[in-house]
Amino acid sequence: MADSPEEIKKSIRLYLIIGGALFVGTVLTVMVATIPWMDIGGHGFDVWDMILGLLIATTKATLVALIFMHLNHEKVWVYWLFGMGLFFGAAMVALIFLAKGDPIHYDGFSTGGQPSAVISE
Amino acid sequence: MEIPYVVNPRKDTGLFNSKIAIWLFLASEVMLFGGLFSGYVFLRIGADYPWPERTLPVLPGLINTFILIASSVTVVFAWASLKMRNWRNFQIFMGATVLCALVFMGFKAVEYGVKFKHQAVRMVDFTMVEGHASYLKEKKDGTDHGDADHGEGDYVLDLDGDKIAINQHVFAVESASFNLNRYYKPWLEELLAHAEHDGATITLAEKMDFNAPGEEKPELVFAKGEVLSLDLLEAIADAYKDNAVRNATARKKYLRAAWEIKWADVEENDLLGEAAFAAAYPKGFELEADERKLAYTRWKAGMRAKMAQDVSIDSVKLGNGDSVEVLIDGVTYASRELPAPNSASFQSDKPIVVRHKGRNVITDYKPDNTSIALRDGTALTGTYKPSPVDFHEVDGIDFQHLAMDAEKKNLDPEIAIENSWLVKENPVVADLWTLHRQAVGQLEEILAKKNRVPTEKDRYRMGWQEIAYYMDAIEAHREQGGEGLPTIELADNANAPPKVKMGLKEHFMGPNYEARSFPHIAIPRAEILLESKFTPKWNSYYAIYFTITGLHGLHVVGGAIVLGYYLFFGRRMYLTNPEWLANRVEVGGLFWHFVDLVWIFAFPIFYLM
Amino acid sequence: MSATATHDEHHHDEHHDPGFVRKYIFSTDHKMIGLQYGITAGAFLLFGFFLMIAMRWSIAFPHEPLPGWIAMFFPEGWEARWLQDGKLTGDAYNMFGAMHGTIMVFLGVVPLGFGAFGNYVTPLQIGAPDMAFPKLNMMSYWIYLAGGLIMCGSFFMESGAAKSGWTNYSPLAGIADGQIVNQWLAGQTQWLIGLVLLITSSLLGSVNFITTIINLRARGLTWMRMPFFVWAMLVTGFLLLLAFPPLEAAGIMQLMDRVAGSSFFMPTGLYTQAEGLLEISGGGSPLLYQHLFWFLGHPEVYVLLLPAIACVAEIIPANTRKPLWGYKAMVYGVLVLGFLSFIVWAHHMYMTGMGPVVSTFFQITTVLISIPSVILLTSLIISLWQGSIRFTPAMIWACAFLPMFGIGGLTGLPLAFNLVGLHLHDTYYVIGHFHYVVAPGILFGLFAGVYHWFPKITGRFMSRTLSHLHFWPSLICMNMIFFPMLTQGMAGFHRRWYNGGDSYLAVDPDSANVFGQTVAEHIDLNIVMSYGAWLMALAQIPFLVNLVWSKFFGRKVGSDNPWNATTLEWATPTPPGHGNFTTDPVVYRGPYEYSRPDHDEDFLPQWIEAPRPADKPEESPAAH
Known part of the structure; x- marks a missing residue:
């Protein structure tokens, strides 16, 4: 962790570059x-x-997280704690969409194979 | 007692307390915004109407993105300055951060404000009309705006001194009946103010007497013709509630007494016993013991349900068929019931014009409707005035939903649009539509060369820039003495229907109504399915837009308050324990970066997709 | 932490007189906050219980007015408004039902388990002077209280309290109370505001807990030396932290639906009897609400459960005088449980028309999650094996917890399967199942906790006689209430019938209406259950008496460690002062070192230095 004043001094340039990259990304x-x-x-x-x-x-967000939020040299606990949020967040979104995209298809009884109704939700 | 690891990190975890806490908090924030963004995608994928894509002007969002990124940089610098023990620089950078937050919220306020003033209507055939709702202007009788003129003139002001927008439901009230449980006081006050303004008197339609039979308390008698006031209605409501409470208490007692009679009868004559079962259901004895037990259970349950029909507040039917009156102190309930009508009717000596927003009115509009129900249970009688939504400037016409609906019904969208009320009844819209189709036809050809096709939005939506362009073209054509309509020529590299160029101010404030010309259309209430400002109510895009950006805005404000606290009240801590302050700023900064992170996603999702 | 000069005096003098308000009301001391949580949650539990008592009358005797002993608690005007001829109306029943669930889950059991026990015991067990953020802790309590009062206050509004079930499904919840003009004053809206406050409170709480456990453990308290209680609190903290925000999102969206007229959860073309075609944009997704709700809803079950099982896991070793069996297995079990609980939620939603792929996925995860649950329960049961059990008041409750929670868990297994779930969905079987988990399961565990830690909190024992008077009737009544529910549920009784099925009953014993006959055969169970519930209320009186009486007249404890237990909370003075420990505690061994053959006494506390040089502190004999 860049905690000593000397190291911080060095990273000032990096912060500026990242800031610039974020501007460029936005324009892009x-x-x-x-x-x-x-x-x-x-x-x-x-x-x-x-x-x-x-x-x-996502690229911009990663830059912010890695450099501004110091995730590039953080303690392993932080990775675990925040990672859990990311993991379960992703799991939630993914499973909700899985459920949404997996409807019951009811093919009807007497339509000769033609779907008579599709329940999508 | 001191809590350890507030300033210095614990050795084995390498972290001080608040750093763990902020990362935990951010993890939960990920879940919160994860829930909201998944809501966005869910709504968008599941939308049964054309999602309004790329519908917001990009410039304000872009500027706000720049501002937030800049503030993210400055907050890191502020922290770095503290670490290097440079108070002056800390002040500068932190000040810049807080300033950025304020500017961000300023732009947000402008964006929101414009939307809150922008009127939209979804018609019964799913045409969408957007624009600027006009205000009621002075006319000779000063009341009716069914055919408000739009020439110069002063605006009609409502009783609070505000201009009256022509998007409300208008009634001429002749009589009103108030629900005594839940009449809404502000509406009553409004009605009274209108009555006073119009010189009308509202009086009690019929005598109301809340006295018990044989009693004569004058304060419980309200004579026919008493003039409506807040106090009067409150007194009536109080009298009603009093009586209702006493009735309820008495009813409870009588019903209890009735059940006592019933249960005494049941016990005395063993009406639920095996013997009674045998008598009522002789067949039961042919059954096996188990079966019989079950049949007995069923019979008993059925008997208990039947018993309930024998018991009422007034009388009880006994098992032998006799009926017994329920008496307490020798009196029946009916003879001591207090009058408790739950509404009070008033009438006016002349019609009073009142206006209500759509949400307040439950009755659907029909021109011959004479009774109107309001949300608070008030029933109005009188005339339902035409109540159109009057657009002084129409700056958006959208047939996407109409076209989608037509395609669902296997109709040609073009014909459906031709037959829509808007095109049929409004020559100016018909002209605009003709020009737009011309332009889209050319666009189709141009794009076909690149193996591309126009989007639904290109085809069926005329935004304000298109409308202004066509209006200008028509005007120019007419000025040159041309007959009919001008022809639209698209450039060879055109990528969209023709548009006027947006002025700088227009990026933020919407079209400049004074400099540009837009059609004026009044849409009759009967043609309206949904009418709203550009608020969360208008559609789920605006709902999620306002919710996420609003919540994000709250985070910005919260973050700015915390960072501002460090800026303005951090000096003492800086002098005594600068490392602690640096820790705090770092933690506050982490939150601030997260707020930036959310916006990094919110900006493209809401402004560019 | 700047000046060392204050270091000497702060232990004893500074904190003795913080003033009444700072000490008892706006206290930042985790113990006082724990007690505040406990008392408040207890009051809410009683209120929720009372609502149920009134509901049970309506179920058992739908045509008879509420008797005086129930009706006397209603204010007269309220009674006139919501009762008809002294009987609960359907509206009032819905209100009671929704609020019973909400109060019991959000205002009662979670604050009692996590807020009260977690707050009081966790810092003591890890040897911390307080929580990591005492002020945040205080805020968390007050926000919880505000949320609870806002929710319950709505009973007295024109609209009445929330009435769309504790799950508050849209669009029902979106249109309820539509007759109210100012939506901020509708019970349904107040419920949402209360909910958002409660979520905020538990977020603050969980951040605080996790930080405390990670960073404030005493010297030597390595992870595998932590008592199981602390592990359970850690997992509970994570569940609250990560599962609640999606519900907060859903709550905010539903709030927008109500006050801003949006259509997040309102489908197109919604039509009600009262208003006709609603004036909304439509296009929303009711299913989204269910997903977001149950994403919280299922982890919430474990938020309820873990504190109770944590209490039991502390009480059993202390009273069997032998180590907790399978400590490591339990720790890993609880971690797996926490993980899996996030990905099982849609088994609450089999009826919503999920396709076979997703249903199968959730069936598998749901069945999987029974494995760690069984590990926990089995370890606790095996811990009894060959122990020299002391049947202290806490221990009898802990022992009852095991089979009762077992019934609750096992009756849940059929519900995990889509096919059975479709049949049993929304029946009393489901009610019976989760009440077995929560009432005789979790509540028994928490009662056990009260009896166990009461001597530490007050310095006096609770009365043994009264505790038996409390225990045995409670145990019997609990089963009297909930077992018939399983029967009724399998017969098809719907969980929301306000008249207990009276309107479905076939009056004629020969009727061809098969369902009506089934109802007639099982409807009398309603009366059994109701009497069970009312007797259950009587059975709580000895407990309340015990609490108050023992506080002032109970037998005094002889030492700081009356149960001869091994975990750190027993190393503090009784009751613990501000800052908890008189010296900085150091931990030398695992949490459950009972009956060590190499030690004279039958317990070797964590804080006692190694009795012999040969005894290496790194060893953790608990996990043999």
Whole structure:
């Protein structure tokens, strides 16, 4: 942990660079969403824009967490404590979506195999 | 007693207490925002209507992102300054951080404020109209706004001195019946104020007498014609509640007495016993012992249920068929029941115009509706005035939901739009729509060269920039003496329907209504399915947007208060124990970075997707 | 911690006179806060119990007015408003039902187990002077109290209290109390505000607990020397910390639905009898609420359970005079339990139309979680084996906990399976199952805890006679109440019938209505259960008398360690003063060193220095 004044002095530059990177990342996010030739996937918003946007956001978030929040050289306890939040948060979201995406399909009795109703929730 | 490891880290964990605590807290915050963001995705995936994508102006969000990132940098610097024991720098950087928080909240307030003033309507055919609701203007009779004119003139002010927006339900009240349990005082006050303003008198429609039979307390008699006031209605409600309580107590006693009679009868004559069972159900004795026991259980349960029908407050039917009156002190309940009507009716000598927001009115609008129920149980009689939602400036017309609905019904969306009320009844919208279709047609061709297609939003939504563009084009065309409609020409590299360029102020405050022209449309109440400002009520996008950004805003405020505390009240601790203060700032900074982290996700999700 | 000069005096002088308010009301001392939690939670438990007593009358005798001994507790105006001819209306019953569940879970058992026992015992057992953040601890209590009062205060509003079940499912909860103009004053909204406060309180509490346990352990108290109680509190802390926020999110969203008119959980086209087509945007997802609710809801079960099982795990070794059997297995068991409890929640939702893949996943995890539960229970039972058991008041309750919780757990197994779950969903079987876990299970464990630590708290023993008068009727009544529920549930009795099934009854014994006949055959059990519940109330009187009487006139303890126990809380003075320990405690060995062959006495406390040089402190004989 960069606790001694000398080490902190050294990291000032790093903080500035990261700050700059965050600015660049933000501008980049806006550009891919608004400038036509940077619009990947189909025209307008689609899943590729979403993936790219979230990718940039995740990168930025990781930078903040690693450098500003000192997670790059933190005690192992902190990894456990915060990691648990991340893990269970992810588990919750994933399982909710799994449940959402796994509906009962009711194929009907007398429609000759044609679905007569699909219960999606 | 001292708590250890407040300043210095414990050896085996390497952490001081508050650092563990803040990381635990952040873990729980991850779960909180995880829940909210999963709510967002759930709502978006499950939406049964077109999700309003990329609907907010990006610039304010972008600036706010910059501000938060900057504050994240400054808060690290503030901590570093403390670590290097440089109080002056700490003050500068921490001050900058707190300032950033304030500016952030300022922009947020502007963004919210614009939305809270922006009117929207979902029509019964799922057309969405957005815009600026106009205010009621002075007319000669000063009351009716069914056909408010929109020329110059002074606005009608309501009794609080505010302009009256034309988006409310309007009634001319002739009589009103109040629910004495839960009439809503502020509405009553409003009604009275209107009556006073209109010079009307509201009086009790019928005499109300809360005296017990044979009693004559004058304070419990309310004569027909007494003038409605807060005090009067309160006195009536009090009298009613008093009587209701006494009735309830008496009813309880009588019912108890009735059951006592019944149970005495049952016990005396053994009405639930085996013998009674045998008499009532001779078949039971042909059954096996187990079966018979079961049949007896069933019969007994059935008998007990039947008994309940024999018992009432007034009389009890005994097992032998006789009926016994229930008396307490030789008196029946009916003869001592106190009058307790739970509503009081009043009438006015002339119609009083009152306005109510949509949520307050339970009755659906019909032009010939003469009785209106309000949420507090008040029943109004009179006239349901036309109550349109009047857009002085329509700055958004959205057929996406209509088109989706049409496709679901296997109809051609284009025809459905042609047949919608908005296009059919409003020539100006028909013109706009024609131009828009022209533009979309060209856009389709241009995009086809790149193997792309216009989005649903391109096709079916005219935002304010498109509307302003078409309006300008039409105006220019007419000024040059052109007949019919102008033709729209898209540039070869066009990527969207044509738009006017957004001014700097318009990024923040929405369209400049004075400089640009927009159509004016009044939508009749009968065509309206849902009417709302751009608030959480309007759709689940705004609901989740306001909830997440609002909660995030609360975090910003909370963080700023804590950091501000260190800034303004940290000096003493800096002098006595600077390491402790540095720890505190580090912990506060961790929270601040987390707030930044949330925004890093919230910004693209709400502004760019 | 700057000046060493204050170091000498702070032990004895400074803290003796903090003034009445600082000492008893706005106290930052974990012991006083623990007692405050205990007393408040006890009061809420009594209130929740009373609601149930009134409900049980309506179930057993739906057509008869409440008797005087129940009705006398209702204010007259309230009675006139919510009772009809002295009988509970359906609305009032719903209100009581919803609030009974809410009060018992959120305001009663959790604060009693985690707030009271956790606060009082945990810092003592780890040799800490207090919690890591005493002021936060105090705040946590006051926020809890405010939340509880806000929830219960709504009984006296025009709307009445919340009435959509303790789970508060939308859209029912979203439209309830719609007749109220100012939604902030509707019981249903107050419930949400109260809930958000309670969650905030338990977040503060759990952060405090975990930090304390991680950072404030005494010298020598390594992880595997921690008493099981502390482990259980650590896991409980994590459950509260991570499971509650999603419910807070859900609560906030539902609050928005109510006061801002949003449609987070309100589906499109919602139509009610009172208002017709609702004026909302629609497009929300009622199922999302259920997911977020049960994401808390299931870990919450273990938040209820773990403190109780923790108490029992302390009491059994101390009274069998032998080490806790399988200490390590129990520790790993409780960790696995905590982990798994996060991923089983949707077994509450089999009826919502989940597909086979997800159902199977949740069935598997649900069955898996019974493994650590069985490890815990079995270890406790085996701990009895060959012990020289002292049947102290605490021990009889702990012994009763084992089979009662066992019944609760085993009756849960069928519910884990989708197929059976569909049949038993929302029946009295479910009620019977989880009440067996909570009432004769968890509450018995907590009662045991009260009897066990009372001498440490007050310096006096509780009366043995009164404790038996409390125990035996309670044990009998508990089974009288809850066992018939299992029967009724399998017969198909729905859990929310306010008249106990009277309207489904087939009056004619020959009726072809099979369900009506089934109801008729089992409806008399209602009366048995109700009498059980009312007698149960009587059985609590000896306990209340015991608490007060023993505080002032009970037999005084002879030493600081009256049970000859081994864990650190018995090393403190009786009652412990501010700062707890007179000297800094040092721990030399595992927590349950009873009947060591190499030691003369049958217990070797953690804080006693090694009796012989050969005895290495690193050894942990507990885990043999």
